Amino acid sequence: MKRVSILGATGSIGENTVDLIARAPEEHKVVALTGGRNVVRLAEQAIALNAELAVTCYPELKQQLADRLSGTGIEVAAGSEALLDAAARPADWVMSAIVGAAGLPPGLVALKQGATLALANKESLVCAGALLKETAAAHGATLLPVDSEHSAVAQALVGEDISAVERVIITASGGAFRDWPLERLAEATPEQASKHPNWDMGQRITVDSASMFNKALEVIETHEYFGFSPSQIEVIVHPQSLIHALVGFHDGALMAHVGPPDMRHAIGYALYYPERRALPVERLDLVKIGQLDFRAPCERRWPALRLAREVMAMGGLAGAAFNAAKEQALDAFLARQIRFTDMATVVEETLEALERDGALKCDRMRLDDVMETDHLARKRAVEAASLIATDA
Ligand SMILES: NC(=O)C1=CN([C@@H]2O[C@H](COP(=O)(O)OP(=O)(O)OC[C@H]3O[C@@H](n4cnc5c(N)ncnc54)[C@H](OP(=O)(O)O)[C@@H]3O)[C@@H](O)[C@H]2O)C=CC1
Ligand SMILES: CC(=O)[C@@H](O)[C@H](O)COP(=O)(O)O
Numbered sequence: 001m002k003r004v005s006i007l008g009a010t011g012s013i014g015e016n017t018v019d020l021i022a023r024a025p026e027e028h029k030v031v032a033l034t035g036g037r038n039v040v041r042l043a044e045q046a047i048a049l050n051a052e053l054a055v056t057c058y059p060e061l062k063q064q065l066a067d068r069l070s071g072t073g074i075e076v077a078a079g080s081e082a083l084l085d086a087a088a089r090p091a092d093w094v095m096s097a098i099v100g101a102a103g104l105p106p107g108l109v110a111l112k113q114g115a116t117l118a119l120a121n122k123e124s125l126v127c128a129g130a131l132l133k134e135t136a137a138a139h140g141a142t143l144l145p146v147d148s149e150h151s152a153v154a155q156a157l158v159g160e161d162i163s164a165v166e167r168v169i170i171t172a173s174g175g176a177f178r179d180w181p182l183e184r185l186a187e188a189t190p191e192q193a194s195k196h197p198n199w200d201m202g203q204r205i206t207v208d209s210a211s212m213f214n215k216a217l218e219v220i221e222t223h224e225y226f227g228f229s230p231s232q233i234e235v236i237v238h239p240q241s242l243i244h245a246l247v248g249f250h251d252g253a254l255m256a257h258v259g260p261p262d263m264r265h266a267i268g269y270a271l272y273y274p275e276r277r278a279l280p281v282e283r284l285d286l287v288k289i290g291q292l293d294f295r296a297p298c299e300r301r302w303p304a305l306r307l308a309r310e311v312m313a314m315g316g317l318a319g320a321a322f323n324a325a326k327e328q329a330l331d332a333f334l335a336r337q338i339r340f341t342d343m344a345t346v347v348e349e350t351l352e353a354l355e356r357d358g359a360l361k362c363d364r365m366r367l368d369d370v371m372e373t374d375h376l377a378r379k380r381a382v383e384a385a386s387l388i389a390t391d392a
């Protein structure tokens with residue numbers, strides 16, 4: 001039996017992972033499930049999967065969780081230390097599906113116990129790619145991509161010589177506002193930004209899709225995970241989200257990964273890797289689809305893409321600052337403190353300020369430095385957002 005844990009079980013990726021594991025209970029021993037506010041759902045999942053341990057990151061919710069699990073024999077814990085303990089509990093396969101930089105410390109702990117870490121939490125790689133890879137190598141652990149584009153690239157690379165790759169193209173749906181006139185973007189609301197045209201995902205990544213900060217993170221994720229140079233990585237707008245990525249080789253061949261917008265494919269690929277198992281995803285009818293469309297991304301509409309390139313050029317701790325500033329800008333937008341178009345301004349100003357202060361340099365990445373940069377960037381971003389809000 002494969003021992004599995006899910007960090008972020010109550011979210012969109014978490015639920016899809018639970019769905020796959022619940023279809024093959026005889027093959028999986030569920031060790032730990034973690035969640036946040038949704039303790040009702042966490043308790044249901046823990047009972048359904050007969051988990052050993054259920055953890056909420058909020059200590060004040062521990063009693064509620066314990067009440068729901070009383071008499072089941074399932075252990076209950078709460079708080080950030082308990083989350084790390086859950087990640088440290090021996091498992092063969094751990095899904096990293098917490099949203100944001102909060103997913104980094106438990107992801108590192110899971111790698112330290114030698115588990116295969118299925119990485120949906122792209123923020124970890126953006127903040128601390130070098131540290132994750134170094135930790136995996138030092139503990140004989142494996143990192144597998146779960147983000148749909150990166151799973152697609154990994155699948156297109158099976159059996160290939162990576163030095164024969166000329167370019168990688170990751171697709172972007174364009175999000176909620178891809179067809180809006182540019183001058184309307186400033187008035188876009190959080191409700192409008194929270195509707196993805198193709199994927200059913202958590203609110204934060206959905207808004208990041210609309211602003212292209214999701215794709216900006218993914219460009220950096222591609223660079224960090226596969227080691228391709230920034231000039232090899234392209235983004236193309238593909239409104240149908242059916243091709244997830246393409247890999248171009250020196251001989252001119254382009255290998256495209258095509259599939260329905262259902263994360264159970266990428267999660268299932270990582271769960272059963274290197275085997276391919278039958279998965280409960282729609283089989284595409286290409287004749288019905290008829291046509292696939294592509295457009296060049298406009299950097300005036302989506303300045304986040306330009307910022308991603310600047311972050312890769314800066315290197316060091318720039319990824320950690322970029323992600324933290326983006327998370328704070330997103331909070332300020334969701335709280336209606338700043339406009340949709342102000343998010344990129346907040347991130348750019350934060351990066352410029354930290355670079356000016358020499359705060360993004362690092363020779364060898366350590367978790368403490370990443371956390372310190374994350375903290376500094378959040379502080380700066382909050383200030384930048386407050387100034388914008390005051391001026392408005
Ligand atoms: N959704 C998707 O299809 C895709 C997601 N990803 C990435 O996967 C990750 C998860 O995304 P998604 O599932 O959409 O997100 P959701 O918001 O749906 O779920 C996030 C999960 O993390 C928990 N959580 C939230 N904050 C914290 C915290 N501070 N500490 C510990 N746990 C926390 C939530 O608990 P609760 O809900 O109980 O409060 C929930 O279980 C993100 O990094 C995202 O970028 C990548 C590709 C596709
Ligand atoms: C499913 C997945 O991997 C998301 O990251 C997806 O890519 C979001 O869609 P966008 O292409 O709109 O960013």
Ligand SMILES: [Mn+2]
Pocket residue numbers: 147148149218
């Ligand atoms: Mn993606």
